[in-house]
Amino acid sequence: MSKVIAVFGSARRHGNTGKFIDWIAQELDINVVDLSTKNISSYDYDHKNIEDDFIPLVRQLLKYKKIIFATPVYWYGPSVPMKTFIDRTSDFLDVPSLKDIGRELRQKTAYVVCTSISDDADSSFINAFKDTFEYLGITYGGYVHANCHDGYQQNHYRSDVEDFIRLINDEL
């Protein structure tokens, strides 16, 4: 089994971020989980949604050493499905029976794959991921960004993607 998996969230499956992560996933020979195919509801203080698809998905992710989070930049932050996923990690901090999941996450390394219409991902966007990973005890591995200001232009990202793939493979 591959040691890497990607979790993807965007308002469209085959847009810029979808194409970008599919290319990277093909290079790495890994699977991409599209959050829009899952029933994951927003964070609930009462955890009445604990039976939705979130916990089974995280248990699936725990089988991998490295997790790639793929999202466009929407208003300086991640897409709604990605933000919802991140918010739900609070379940591991709140619900005693889920604390083992929180502990297992501390053995993981996480990466960010993102697209926007800017030269680079805003530091606030990347830092939100970095800080969240740090809070959860997950090692941050790095990110790759595609500037889609003039549309998705795969050739423009080739050397960044090669570096990113090397980064992931070197650490395997």
Ligand SMILES: Cc1cc2nc3c(=O)[nH]c(=O)nc-3n(C[C@H](O)[C@H](O)[C@H](O)COP(=O)(O)O)c2cc1C
């Ligand atoms: C709702 C929305 C908000 C956006 N906010 C930003 C932003 O804050 N900074 C930026 O550079 N691009 C922004 N963009 C542009 C997208 O990040 C960019 O087009 C991205 O490649 C879209 O990926 P997608 O095809 O997966 O949706 C925004 C686009 C949308 C639709």
